[in-house]
Amino acid sequence: MGWEADLFGALDDLEQQAEAMYDAERAPELADRSRAEYQQVPLAARLMASVEREVTLHVTGLGAVAGRLDRVAHDWCLVAGPTGDWVVPLAAVAAVDGASERAVPQVAWSPLARLGLGSALRRLADAGERCVLHRLGGARHDGVLRRVGQDFVEVVEGDPPHVTLVAFTALVAVQSR
Known part of the structure; x- marks a missing residue:
């Protein structure tokens, strides 16, 4: 059971790293979209x-x-x-x-x-x-x-x-x- 916990812990860690990388890559895109949408506000x-x-x-x-x-x-x-x-x-x-x-x-x-x-x-x-x-x-x-x-x-x-x-x-x- 120890090796399974280690494996799932490593997979969870990799998944969190992938989510953080995805969020970091999307942040500039979301900021650009937000700016583009806001320019339509009178x-x-x-x-x-x-x-x-x-x-x-x-x-x-x-x-x-x-x-x-x-x-x-x-x-x-x-x-x-x-x-x-x-x-x-x-x-x-x-x-x-x-x-x-x-x-x-x-x-x-x-x-x-x-x-x-x-x-x-x-x-x-x-x-x-x-x-x-x-x-x-x-x-x-x-x-x-x-x-x-x-x-x-x-x-x-x-x-x-x-x-x-x-x-x-x-x-x-x-x-x-």
């Missing part, structure tokens, strides 16, 4: 996993917007902050602090997440809330959203009141008060 998927978390968005031309991430769609997000709610186009987000380590794949998103920036702005226009529209370059428009087109929004501002059209591509954030 910012919106990471933010979707961060809903209800406290985050800080660093917005191009505006600075930091901090608060609870309430909603994410494919091209915008909603942050509830101490100074009001912020609708931020994802194209204006330069960096995010406080995001989840995870991502939610698009197939798992609610159909509401497919609504574009125009839908969020229409909701603000319907509510008749006073808003501040922040544009690239630092310009601001303080007024009430009136109508929302395909790629622009009308804001009524000033005294006497006048209508300004603001292109979505120029918006970096909309702050409701």
Whole structure:
């Protein structure tokens, strides 16, 4: 029985060595696959996993917007902050602090997440809330959203009141008060 135990011990040892060699050979392949798969993850998927978390968005031309991430769609997000709610186009987000380590794949998103920036702005226009529209370059428009087109929004501002059209591509954030 002694030689059988030695034989099985040697075979077990060889099997463990073979497994370790296989794992060592596969580790770079798995790392490459992981990198290749991760390059398919959009910012919106990471933010979707961060809903209800406290985050800080660093917005191009505006600075930091901090608060609870309430909603994410494919091209915008909603942050509830101490100074009001912020609708931020994802194209204006330069960096995010406080995001989840995870991502939610698009197939798992609610159909509401497919609504574009125009839908969020229409909701603000319907509510008749006073808003501040922040544009690239630092310009601001303080007024009430009136109508929302395909790629622009009308804001009524000033005294006497006048209508300004603001292109979505120029918006970096909309702050409701």
